[in-house]
Amino acid sequence: MKATVLSGVTVAGLLGASVAVSASAEASVAKTSINYSTCNSLAACGGMSALIKAAKAEGQLNVITLPTNWANYGTIMADFTKAYGIHITDANPEGSSQDEINAINADLPTRPDVVDVSLPHAAVNDALFAPYEVATWKNIPTSLKDVTGHWFADYGGNVAIGYDSSIVKTAPTSFKSLLNPIYKNEVGINGDPNDAGAAFAAVMAASIANGGSVNNIKPGIDFFQKLKKEGNYVPVTSGPATVQNHSTPIVIWWDYLQASEISPVVKGWKIIEPTDATYQGDYFQAIAKNAPNPAAARLWEEYLYSTTGQNLFLQGLTVPAEYAAMAKAGTLNKAFAAKLPAPAKGAPAAVSASQAQQTAAAQVLLANWGTEVGDFSD
Numbered sequence: 001m002k003a004t005v006l007s008g009v010t011v012a013g014l015l016g017a018s019v020a021v022s023a024s025a026e027a028s029v030a031k032t033s034i035n036y037s038t039c040n041s042l043a044a045c046g047g048m049s050a051l052i053k054a055a056k057a058e059g060q061l062n063v064i065t066l067p068t069n070w071a072n073y074g075t076i077m078a079d080f081t082k083a084y085g086i087h088i089t090d091a092n093p094e095g096s097s098q099d100e101i102n103a104i105n106a107d108l109p110t111r112p113d114v115v116d117v118s119l120p121h122a123a124v125n126d127a128l129f130a131p132y133e134v135a136t137w138k139n140i141p142t143s144l145k146d147v148t149g150h151w152f153a154d155y156g157g158n159v160a161i162g163y164d165s166s167i168v169k170t171a172p173t174s175f176k177s178l179l180n181p182i183y184k185n186e187v188g189i190n191g192d193p194n195d196a197g198a199a200f201a202a203v204m205a206a207s208i209a210n211g212g213s214v215n216n217i218k219p220g221i222d223f224f225q226k227l228k229k230e231g232n233y234v235p236v237t238s239g240p241a242t243v244q245n246h247s248t249p250i251v252i253w254w255d256y257l258q259a260s261e262i263s264p265v266v267k268g269w270k271i272i273e274p275t276d277a278t279y280q281g282d283y284f285q286a287i288a289k290n291a292p293n294p295a296a297a298r299l300w301e302e303y304l305y306s307t308t309g310q311n312l313f314l315q316g317l318t319v320p321a322e323y324a325a326m327a328k329a330g331t332l333n334k335a336f337a338a339k340l341p342a343p344a345k346g347a348p349a350a351v352s353a354s355q356a357q358q359t360a361a362a363q364v365l366l367a368n369w370g371t372e373v374g375d376f377s378d
Helices: 011-018 023-030 048-058 073-084 097-106 119-123 197-209 218-230 240-244 255-262 294-304 307-315 323-329 355-372
Strands: 060-064 087-091 114-118 152-164 187-189 233-237 250-254 269-272 280-288
Touching (some): 048 073, 048 294, 060 097, 060 114, 073 294, 073 307, 097 114, 114 119, 119 197, 119 355, 152 197, 152 255, 197 280, 218 233, 233 240, 280 294, 294 307
Parallel strands (some): 060 087, 187 250
Antiparallel strands (some): 152 250, 152 269, 152 280
16 A cells, blocks of 8 residues: 555654654653553653654564555554664564464564454453553543553544445345345455454444444344355455355455455445444554564554544554544644445444443353354354
8 A cells, every 4th residue: 555644744743743752751751761561641651752862763663464555554554664773574464363362372583563453352350461652642532542551542443344335136134134045155354253353343343234333243143044054154364365166245344445455456336334333443552561572562552543644544444542622623624524434324323332331242152153153164
């Protein structure tokens, strides 16, 4: 993805404006030795100048499971490297949230410094994460962050139904419409919902569309069981590749990822906000407690939650965590915001699930998905 710069401003200028720390605070902390593996705020890390210096000395940042066309991460990573001269290694770009957690637990020299995972994977792994509050912490809604700073949302979007109009001649407009026999061997989701946040969200959205709620994911599991019995569900990790090889001409996935990953490579790809459910979900940042490059990890978080970083997520058609605060402050890029997809006319009000609701739903999925729907080896 081609890197871009916000019109009329520089990365350094915007970042400096949003994470400024007083010179006296920096000088005060600078007098003592800073442990970048444990400092839990920009001030505790010596301020921006000290953090940048330490991160540049490390010269490396290990990330994981960040496709370059996912949420504008290609641009974000390129701009971060350009701004600070820090090399980024992105391991397993097409992996899942569970793969990210596994990589931290592997405790290898190449383990990730930071992760970007779904809430069910963030909320149960505090022990793996180092608490940290970015300078713009107050701009992140309380519902989107851990009170102790172990994890915090960076961006989100809605679950949508997409289809290849060159193959699928009758547009699916709702989850219930996907049970139509005309969609035999055509419908896929982006992985196992026990491992992948996007697939988890697809099941949650299906539940809402079928009489369930964020407190009851079981109707969503039942829906996919019916979809499988009908012969419509294709048990593969769906995405651009499976759409291009015609394995899954219909995909239930985040709207922003369909727009950035599938639309550019599949002519005639259509994205439908379903009429029977509007489910919003977010992804969450966390710093690995055993991060090989702890200063670079913290600088990365400051960058992501700066005005620049948040607007770059917005450019990727996601809703950044600080959207409301930036809109109020007038720092939101209005041109990017105008391109966000709108819910379907007549669709129910958008809903999202809390940490407790997602954690409970994850347990129900673990207990029922394998027996009712089956894994990808079936």
